[in-house]
Amino acid sequence: MKETNSLTVIDMGIDTHQEPVVYMRSDCHICRSEGFTANSRVLLHYENNSIIATLNVVDEKVLAPAHAGLSKIAMRRLGVLDGVSITISHAPVITSLTAVRKKIFGHKLSDEEIWAIVSDISAHRYSDIEIASFLSVCAGSRLDVDEIISLTQAMVACGKRLTWPNETLILDKHCIGGLPGNRTTPLVVAIVSAAGLTIPKTSSRAITSPAGTADTMESLTTVNLNLADIQRVVNETHACLAWGGAVNLSPADDLLIRIERALDLDGEGQLIASVLSKKIAAGSTHAVIDIPVGATAKIRSQVEAERLASLFTQVGAACGIQIRCLITDGSQPIGAGVGPVEEARDVLAVLQGRDDAPQDLRERALYLAAHLFSLAYQERYELGLIRAMDILDNGEAWLQFQRILAAQGGIKSLPKASYQHTEAAPMTGTLQAIDNRQLARLAKLAGAPTTAAAGLRLHKRVGDRIERGEPLFTLYSDTAGEQQYALDFYQQSAIFNIGEA
Incomplete structure (x- = not known):
């Protein structure tokens, strides 16, 4: 490396999220000699570490000569402090981007091409724009079953895996989302593990929803567990309720989810690969997948649900995990709370x-737990349902849930929102429909899931008779600005359809 390519580091104190950025003067000699311009991808090297970063060019007054500023994530990944000297050169050519361009033109990707893309994403060689390109071109139904299998296997191979030497049966469950308040996972995990079955549940944070299971559980206990902690908790309780992103089980998936969240995108092939790679990496042998179907759910038709169920089953079989897909009612929210804390209350x-x-939340959790018992014990669903009801009704599930929380670091007190507003029904009639997507957006505008206590609580369900002026929902937010932002959206939308039955 040429000595003239060395610059002194300055911590810019800028949070660029997970994309490393380097800041260089517009008159920097390296930019001139190497032909770097704004948005160039460059290689930063310090001792035995190197990272690829995106170049931002700044005015001369911002940086002293012979200095380079780094964003927070660039400082951390490169392992540097203020004042050290780093070298800067051209980033290597990322050959897997050729495969992304191939997919843009509608061609099928080979196993090798998909593995190369996932490997480069895992190694932080792709910029956020390049990751977004890959996600966009794979959205919809643009990946066939072979490509989804390859994507799943590649994502597993790039991360760590949990093993359970003393267990031959490892259970799991997942809901594909799109239904506000559908927080069945903590209930299912408590019921199933209370029976002595092993269910090490690693969950994601919200992608397009007001709360993921990890967000809700974080309001109750610690979810950022490392692999050793997960194994300890599971050995003690037969279960855990942890955030998967903390343990690097599928690092490529975590990077993809971050961009999906920004794009508000959850493509079919990526969804299946994301779910199954996490299950396989957690050591699961059997899993139940909840696929809600409704006019405003993520999946809107029976045909679409059956296609997704078939893909889940095929990909699971190819990857060595038995999948049972359950197509469920997604016509309205489940439970009364929407947002981490409100869902935790339910x-x-x-x-x-x-x-x-909320009885609908209870019934759906029992339904899913019964199917897991059916898989585990090879028994009829009806017997599994009786088993699940007994465990929930006699208090065993509640005791088991407390054991899991204690093993993960103890039980937290639920925080309260600084602002709340109860919205009254604008007319008398019957609540005929609730728009799931718009309701989720309302909760997100109020601050969920970033603010755990933000969200809303429904006071009426579809089919209920409502009198004008009766409470319809209560909105929770942390700031007056977020509250008003959400209420402005509510006034302009048609979330609740009230009419004569």
Whole structure:
């Protein structure tokens, strides 16, 4: 490396999320000699570490001569401090981008091409724009079953894997999302593990929803567990409820999810690969997949649901995991709470058997747990349902849930929102429909899931009779600005369809 390509590091203190950025003066001699311009991809090298970063060019007054500024993530990944000297050169050519361009023109990708793309993404060689290009071109139904299998296997291969030497049966469950408040996972995990079955549940944070399971569980306990902690908790309780992103089980998936969240995109092939790669990496042998179908759910038709179920089953079989897909009612939200804390309240109410517990959440959790029992014990669904109901109704599931929380670091007190507003029904009639997507957006505009206590609580369900002026929902937010932003959206939308039955 030429000595003239060395610059002194300055920590710019700028959060560029997960994309490393290097800042260089517009008159920098390296930019001139190497032909670098704004948005160039460059290789930063320090001792035994190197990273690829995106170049931002700044005015001369921003940086002293012979200095380069680094964003927070660039400082961390390169392992440098202020004042050290780094070298800067051209980034290597990322040959797998040729395969991305091939897919843009509608051609099928080979196993080798998909593995190369996933490997480069895992190694942080792709910029956010390049990751977005890959996700966009794979969205919809643009990946066939062979490509989805390759994508799943590549994502597993690039991460760590949990093994359970003393267990031959490892259970899991997943809901593909699109249904606000559908927080069945903590309930299912508590019920199934209370029976002595092993279910090490690693969950994602929200991608396009107001809360993921990890977001809800984080309001109750610690979810950022490392691999050793997960194994300890599972050995103690037969289960865990952890954030998968903390343990590097599928690092490529975590990077893809970050961009999916920004794009508000959840493509079919990526969805299947994301779900199954996490299950396989967690050591699961059997899993139930909940696929809600409804006019405003993620999956809108029976035909689409059956296609997705078939793909899940085929890809699972090819990757050595038995999948049972359950097509369920996605016509309206599940439970009353939407957002991390409000969904946690519903979970606790069901586990504690309270009179105000949402019965639809209870029934769906029992349904899913019964199917897991059916898979595990090779028994009829009806027997599994009786088993699940007994465990929930006699308090075993609630005791088991407390054991899991204690093993993960203890039980937290749920935070309260700084602002709340109860919206009244604008007319008398019957609540005929709730728009799931718009309702989810309302909760997100209020601050969920970034602010755990933000979200909303429904006071009426589809089919309920409503009198004008009765409470329709309560909105929770952390700032007056977010509250008003959400309420402005509500006034301009048609989330609740009230009419005569």
